[in-house]
Amino acid sequence: MTCKKCHIQMREEKRTFHKQRKWICPRCGAVRFQLTKKTDKK
């Protein structure tokens, strides 16, 4: 996951929010959520 503005690698937040991965840009502080894939079966 890279920041759209800075084009650098974002760091992943340890917490998950509604089965979404939270990514934070260390440069501009932008937050993005990555949807978990449906193929993720238990």
Ligand SMILES: [Zn+2]
């Ligand atoms: Zn950024």
